[in-house]
Amino acid sequence: MNVVVAMKQIPDLQQIRIKNRQPVFDDVPLTFGSIDKNALEAGVNLKENGLADKVIVLSAGNEDLEDTIKEALAAGADEAFLILGDDLNGAESSVIAQVLTAGIKQIEDVGLILFGEGSGDNYSGQVGSRVAEILGWPQVGYAGAVKVEGNKAVVTRVLEDAEEVVEVSLPAVITVVSGINEARIPSVTQILKAGKKPKEIVEEDELDEINKDALITTVSNLAPESDRKRVVVKSTAELVDKLKSENMI
Amino acid sequence: MAGILVFSDRTNLALEILTAAGVIGGTAKVLVINNDEQAQALSDAGADVYKLSNDDISLADVGQVAEVLKEAAEKLNADIILLSSNRRGKELAGRLAQKIGAGCLTDVSAINVNGDKIECQRNALGGATVATQYINGDKKVIAVSPRSFAPFAGSGGSINEIDITIPASTVKVLEVKPKAADTVDIAAAEKLVIVGQGLNSKDDIPMIEELAAKIGAEVACSKPVATDKKWFSEEHVVGLSGKICKPELAIILGVSGQVQFTVGIRDAKVIAAVNTDENATINTMADYVLTADLHEVVKEMNEILG
Numbered sequence: 040m041n042v043v044v045a046m047k048q049i050p051d052l053q054q055i056r057i058k059n060r061q062p063v064f065d066d067v068p069l070t071f072g073s074i075d076k077n078a079l080e081a082g083v084n085l086k087e088n089g090l091a092d093k094v095i096v097l098s099a100g101n102e103d104l105e106d107t108i109k110e111a112l113a114a115g116a117d118e119a120f121l122i123l124g125d126d127l128n129g130a131e132s133s134v135i136a137q138v139l140t141a142g143i144k145q146i147e148d149v150g151l152i153l154f155g156e157g158s159g160d161n162y163s164g165q166v167g168s169r170v171a172e173i174l175g176w177p178q179v180g181y182a183g184a185v186k187v188e189g190n191k192a193v194v195t196r197v198l199e200d201a202e203e204v205v206e207v208s209l210p211a212v213i214t215v216v217s218g219i220n221e222a223r224i225p226s227v228t229q230i231l232k233a234g235k236k237p238k239e240i241v242e243e244d245e246l247d248e249i250n251k252d253a254l255i256t257t258v259s260n261l262a263p264e265s266d267r268k269r270v271v272v273k274s275t276a277e278l279v280d281k282l283k284s285e286n287m288i
Numbered sequence: 289m290a291g292i293l294v295f296s297d298r299t300n301l302a303l304e305i306l307t308a309a310g311v312i313g314g315t316a317k318v319l320v321i322n323n324d325e326q327a328q329a330l331s332d333a334g335a336d337v338y339k340l341s342n343d344d345i346s347l348a349d350v351g352q353v354a355e356v357l358k359e360a361a362e363k364l365n366a367d368i369i370l371l372s373s374n375r376r377g378k379e380l381a382g383r384l385a386q387k388i389g390a391g392c393l394t395d396v397s398a399i400n401v402n403g404d405k406i407e408c409q410r411n412a413l414g415g416a417t418v419a420t421q422y423i424n425g426d427k428k429v430i431a432v433s434p435r436s437f438a439p440f441a442g443s444g445g446s447i448n449e450i451d452i453t454i455p456a457s458t459v460k461v462l463e464v465k466p467k468a469a470d471t472v473d474i475a476a477a478e479k480l481v482i483v484g485q486g487l488n489s490k491d492d493i494p495m496i497e498e499l500a501a502k503i504g505a506e507v508a509c510s511k512p513v514a515t516d517k518k519w520f521s522e523e524h525v526v527g528l529s530g531k532i533c534k535p536e537l538a539i540i541l542g543v544s545g546q547v548q549f550t551v552g553i554r555d556a557k558v559i560a561a562v563n564t565d566e567n568a569t570i571n572t573m574a575d576y577v578l579t580a581d582l583h584e585v586v587k588e589m590n591e592i593l594g
Contacts, residue, residue, distance in 0.1 A: 052414040052547060062417055074529065136386065160413050162528055163394050168382030171351065177459055178350050180379035193462065196348070197522070198375050200471065204463040205348050214379075217515050217529060218522055254391030256405075258420040260412055263554065268575040275588035278560060278578050287479070287537040287558050288503045288593070 040150030040209065042082040042091040044116065045139055045170070046075040048100035048107045048128060049160040060261040069100075069107045072159025076114065076222035078215045081185055082153050083115035083223075090187040093117045095146055099138045101128045105240070112233035113225035119236065120146055124243030132161075133254050136169030141246040143174070145239075151192065154214040156181050164214070171212035178212040179205055183219050290426065292316040293366035294335075295357060297347055299326045301372035301432075306335055306440035308432045309370055311399045312406055316370075319360045319450070321345055321353070327447050334442025338364060338450040346457035347376065354384040359452045361388070368406075373431035381431040391423035394431040397532075406430070415528045415551025433532065435475060471523055472506050475531040479505035479538075482526055482553065485512050486542015486563060486582050490519045495586050496541070502593045508533070510549050526552035541582040545570030 050067045057063070071079075085091040096116040098104055101123065108119045122142050127135070143149055154167035164180075171178035183197040187209070196203045197216050225233070243249070272278045282288045292309045294316050296302040302318060309316035318335045320327040327339040338360065345356060357380070361369055369384065371377040373395045385392035398409040405422040408430060412419040423430070474480060481500040487493075493507075500507045507520075511527050514520045526533055528548045538556040543549060545561075545568055553559065554573055561574035562582045571577045578585060 050413075052416065055413060055416055057416065062413055131391075132382065133386070133391065136382075157529065162411070162414070163382075163392075164378045165382030165385065165392055165394065168350065168379055169386040172354065172383045172386035175351075178379070178383070179348075179459070180350065181375050196375075199523075200467055202465040202467070203348055203461060204465070206460040206462055208458065216522075217511075221516065252424075254424055255393065255421050256424055258407060258422065260417045260419040262417050265554070265573050267559065267573050269572065269577060270575060271577045271579075273578075275578070275580070275585045276592060278562075278576055278585070279589060279592050281576050282537070282539075282558070282560060285558055 040091060041093045041095055041146065041148050042085055043095050043097050043143060043146060043149050043152045044079045044082040045097045045152060045154050045166070046071045046079065046111055047158045048098060048104050049158060052159060057262040060264070062260070062262070069103050071107070071110060072155055074155030074157060074159065074215070074217050077217050077219050078153040078155045079111055079114055079116060080220045080222040081215050084220065085151070085185070085187060091150070092148070095120055097139060097142050097146070098122070099124070099127045099135055099142070099243070101125055105238070108238065109230065109233040110225070112236040113229040114223055117236065119238040121238060121240045122243055122246070123240060127243060131253065131255050132163055132165035132169060134249065134251055136166050136173060137249045138243060138246060139166065140170050140173045141249065142241065143170070145241070150209045151187070152210070152212045154212070156214045156216050167212055167214040174212070176210050176212050177207040179207055180214045182213050182215045185213055185215070185219070290314050290368050291364060291366035292368045292370060293357070293361045293364055294318040294370045296372035296374070297376050298372060298374060299329050300439065301374060301377070301434055302326070302330055303333055303439035304434065304437040305370045305372060305432050306333070307437040308399055310440070312368065312401060314368070317364050317366065319357065321347065321356065331445035331447045333440055334445045335440065336445060337447045339447055340450050340452055342452065342454065344454060344456040346459060346461060348461045349457035349459035350379050350383050352454060352457050352459070353380055354387050355454060356452055357384050358387050360450060363450060367426045368428045368430070371429065371431040373433045377431050381429050385429040388427050390427035390429045391425060392429040392431070393421055393423060395433050396430050397433045397436045411528065411551050414548045416547040435534065467523070474506050474508040474524060474526065475533050477506040477533070478536050479503055480508045480526070480533060480535045481505045482508045482510070482538060482540045482543060483513060484510040484541065484543030487513065488583060492583060493519060495590060498590050499586050502590065505537070505539070510543050528552065540570055540574070541586065543570050544568050545573065
């Protein structure tokens with residue numbers, strides 16, 4: 040079976056500046072969310088342990104994706120399946136879920152689809168669940184461990200107060216938590232070789248029946264106002280005094 | 289006004305969502321699945337509870353629970369479904385929304401009704417911004433962040449039975465392992481001492497714990513200290529993919545202040561930041577800033593506080 044890892048192209052959050060409470064995206068490079076990288080690592084681990092044939096990274100975004108995807112191919116994915124469309128960067132979960140599902144249907148012998156539990160930017164956590172519903176597959180979210188045994192997966196779901204070990208039949212959708220592994224950092228050689236790995240590229244308008252009705256309207260998206268005192272203290276004693284004067288300690 | 293259906297596997301979160309339902313208006317009904325104790329507690333708090341008892345249902349099977357909620361919403365004439373944005377609720381939200389053709393917002397921390405629009409606030413861009421969004425269309429799924437609303441307290445609740453038949457779950461639960469007894473709830477703590485990557489060594493943790501004990505705080509950390517260094521378990525992580533905390537006091541030691549972290553602590557009442565870098569981002573969101581080595585500061589604080 041093949042493992043599909045769905046990854047989202049997002050702006051590098053460290054490089055977003057805020058001006059007049061508005062995020063500024065000029066010259067901010069694109070990358071993948073950090074938990075997406077853990078999902079990829081989980082897929083590559085399955086392959087390295089002989090439990091998957093190929094790891095195919097699946098992503099939808101604007102044309103920059105052809106370059107961004109090298110990062111995933113260098114980190115161990117065998118192939119990429121890209122769906123390109125100008126309006127796909129930042130498109131809402133319901134649209135992306137349909138687009139990704141259309142891609143998955145074109146990939147052979149998919150046994151498992153891995154997602155990060157939430158994207159690095161919006162962290163809404165909807166797309167994996169929506170894809171599972173469209174496909175009618177079982178799902179396990181928040182996986183801290185994934186084992187494949189024949190046509191079943193045994194997955195440890197990490198909840199707030201407990202860990203739940205569940206068995207699901209394949210094919211299935213799994214979303215992972217960052218604690219599942221430490222994602223590898225590709226070497227320079229791997230990055231150079233990544234450009235030569237196979238990529239299948241589909242234009243969004245070649246896909247059938249994507250319902251693009253907006254289900255969400257964004258009224259505003261602003262940095263929160265901060266009214267902190269920002270008092271610079273010179274010593275530990277002064278800090279203690281300040282906190283005491285506020286009845287905090 | 290549209291009917292509202294409330295569901296959470298957690299009683300305390302269900303109570304908070306009932307308060308959120310009150311902000312939206314309309315009549316809220318609560319679905320309780322295989323949990324008599326929860327049904328009683330919610331009814332005692334004044335909620336109209338619809339109790340579903342069916343051993344074929346497993347909360348671990350998100351697809352099945354989504355189907356149950358869809359049917360319950362149809363039977364109870366609810367277009368708006370409010371869930372908790374804990375992990376169970378968040379996983380369920382997307383599946384349910386897809387099933388009923390609804391728009392969905394998760395991690396909603398505030399709700400404001402503006403005419404016929406239910407405007408919801410949630411963090412965006414990794415926490416750098418707060419987005420105000422509303423769902424178009426009649427069908428809506430909203431997952432409400434824990435601790436964003438006070439627990440509901442009313443009177444005149446009721447317990448009703450609801451019957452939904454559904455094929456048995458295909459997701460098999462092999463084992464449930466409760467987390468270790470040292471589990472802390474940093475999101476509920478009044479005070480936090482939070483360490484970041486400025487902490488030199490695991491051997492320095494005892495003095496951090498000593499400081500926390502002296503001021504009645506819990507110890508928390510930034511994500512890399514838990515996931516990369518593994519000095520703390522995941523329950524201690526403050527931030528977007530950790531806990532969103534709103535303590536009275538946060539003493540933040542050796543944290544640079546990336547947004548994915550600060551989103552988890554920016555609602556603290558008082559923030560003190562100790563960092564060797566006087567230009568650290570964390571200093572811009574602190575009430576008291578001390579540019580110094582955290583190890584020295586903690587030793588001195590422990591001495592001063594006796």
